[in-house]
Each structure stands twice: as structure tokens, then as C-alpha cells.
Amino acid sequence: MTVQDVGLLPLLAGLCPMHAVLDAQGHLVQAGPTFAKLFGAHPLRGVRFLDLIELRRPHQAADMAGLLACAGARLRLRLRAAPQTALKGVLLAMPGGGAVVNLSFGISVVEAVRDFGLTGADFAATDLTTEMLYLIEAKSAAMEASRKLNLRLQGARIAAEEQAFSDVLTGLRNRRALDHVLDRLMQSEQDFALLHLDLDFFKQVNDTLGHAAGDHVLQEVARRLQAEVRADDLIARVGGDEFVILLLGMTEAAPVAA
Known part of the structure; x- marks a missing residue:
């Protein structure tokens, strides 16, 4: 009984979905469903196996005789067409000069699943x-x-x-943030200037108009201070109505006062 017998071909398709049955001239007689899926809608029956697959190890083959010389050995192959997926396989010679090649993806299976849209149904149940x-x-x-x-x-x-590091009310930096920045600047010996500001009569605002009004004043002061400094400068609220402005790279009194 040969592999071409009607009863064996369906068995091969179920047990070895990556198989290829070759005739004595090396042309495809049957391709397993997963093997066929690698070539899309291209009809494979009668196509020369070595026109689709390149044998790389144990040695290259140009014809069926070269393939049969590798019977029983571990084969390293790859698709000739892009993406040239790497394959592993084994070839068994059949009576009459034909052969059965059983293939697998090996470590390239993840790429193969992605490239060819494979699912669990494309692999043998025991794989x-x-x-x-x-x-x-x-x-x-x-x-x-x-x-x-x-x-x-x-x-x-x-x-x-x-x-x-932020003052919740004004959104400015707080004293902790200021201390952190000052420590970093002093360690790096960068030039800077400090302005310490407080608000006159702020207590009277709180006492006469209430703390909500005082909060609004602090927020407005913070907004106006931010509008006047450079992007790299830092403004911190360090107390109730106290603010510190850190001016990077400035050491001259006149520009700071201006």
C-alpha cells in the first residue's frame, strides 16, 4: 500500500497538516491544509516542491534525487517567497520513488502565526x-x-x-519644593537670585471679607506673579501671604529690582 492510496491521504491531512506528498519527479501530489495555507489560493498540485521550498541543511538539493539523499535526516528549510519563513522537516521515501515530507515551524512559529493567520486548528491535536x-x-x-x-x-x-511639592490653593511650588531646588542649585553652584514678598494688609482682608476673599486674593497674586517671571524661574508660596521668587542666572541687583 502506498501513500497515494485513498485511505491514507485523509489520515495524513488530519495527523500531519504540514505534510507534502511528492511524486517520483518531486512534484506535489497532495499538500496538507496548513502547508497549503502558506501559499494562499495558489493551486499546489503538480507544482515542483523545490520551487516552493529551499533545502538549506544538511545540504542543498536541486532535484528529487537530492531530496531523497536526505531521507530520514533532520532538514532545515525555508520558503522561497517572502517572508521566507524557516521550517524544520523530515523526508521519508516511498515505494515508487515518491516521498512524504512532514514540516513544522520550530522557533519561527510565532512569526508564522502572525504572517499566515494561523490558529490552533491549523496544528495537529498532538502538536x-x-x-x-x-x-x-x-x-x-x-x-x-x-x-x-x-x-x-x-x-x-x-x-x-x-x-x-505644590501649594494646593495657588498651584505654585511650596516651601518643600523651594528647599529642594535651592539645595540642587547650591550643589551645582549655579547663579540665582531670591525675592521674598509678602502682602500688606492681607490680615484685614481675611478679617473683614472672610477667608474665601483672602483665598481669592492669594490666587490672583499667584496668577500675576506667574505672568511676570520667565519660564525657568520659580515662584513658591512659603507662608500664609509670603512668596519667594527664585530667578535663575541673575546676580545683579538692578535687573532683579526692575
Whole structure:
């Protein structure tokens, strides 16, 4: 009984979906469903196997005799057409000069699944590739979940740091932020100037108009100060009605006073 017998061809398709049955001249008699899927709608029956697949190891082959010389050996092959997917395989000679080649993707299976739209149904039920794909998918899902968690944690940390260094009422930097910046500037020996400001009669505003009015005054002062300084300068609210302006790169009294 040969592989061309009617009863064996369907069995091969189910057990080895990446198989190829070759006649004595090296032309395709039958292609497994997954093997055929690599070539889209192109009809494969009668096509020369070596026109589709390049044998790379254990040696190159130009004809069926060269293929049969590799019978039983571990084959390294690849598709001739892009994306030139790498394949593994084994060839068994059949009576009458034909052969059966059983192929697999090996480590290139992830790329093959992506490039050819393969699913679990394209692999034999006993093929461990399916389990490997599940593990890869689970790993990818875990890594994506970890990435999202890290982004949320990073966002929470940035928000916490921002809150720790900001004055809630005015949105300016607070005393803690000012101390941090001053320490950094002194360590790097950068030039800077400081202006210390407070508001006259602020207590009277709170006493006569209420704290809501006082808060509005502080917010308006903060807005006006921000409009007057450079982008690299820093304004901090360091007390109830006290502000400090840090002017980077300025040491001359006249420009600072202006």
C-alpha cells in the first residue's frame, strides 16, 4: 500500500497538516491544509516542491534525487517567497520513488502565526506548538498587564510627588519644593537670585471679607506673579501671604529690582 492510496491521504491531512506528498519527479501530489495555507489560493498540485521550498541543511538539493539523499535526516528549510519563513522537516521515501515530507515551524512559529493567520486548528491535536502558543499568549497578556500596572503606579507616583511639592490653593511650588531646588542649585553652584514678598494688609482682608476673599486674593497674586517671571524661574508660596521668587542666572541687583 502506498501513500497515494485513498485511505491514507485523509489520515495524513488530519495527523500531519504540514505534510507534502511528492511524486517520483518531486512534484506535489497532495499538500496538507496548513502547508497549503502558506501559499494562499495558489493551486499546489503538480507544482515542483523545490520551487516552493529551499533545502538549506544538511545540504542543498536541486532535484528529487537530492531530496531523497536526505531521507530520514533532520532538514532545515525555508520558503522561497517572502517572508521566507524557516521550517524544520523530515523526508521519508516511498515505494515508487515518491516521498512524504512532514514540516513544522520550530522557533519561527510565532512569526508564522502572525504572517499566515494561523490558529490552533491549523496544528495537529498532538502538536505541542499549541501549548507553546498558549504560553506565549499568556506571557504577553501578563506582560501587558504588568506594563499597564507600572504606568498606573508611575502616574500615581508622579501625582503624589506633584502634590507633595505644590501649594494646593495657588498651584505654585511650596516651601518643600523651594528647599529642594535651592539645595540642587547650591550643589551645582549655579547663579540665582531670591525675592521674598509678602502682602500688606492681607490680615484685614481675611478679617473683614472672610477667608474665601483672602483665598481669592492669594490666587490672583499667584496668577500675576506667574505672568511676570520667565519660564525657568520659580515662584513658591512659603507662608500664609509670603512668596519667594527664585530667578535663575541673575546676580545683579538692578535687573532683579526692575
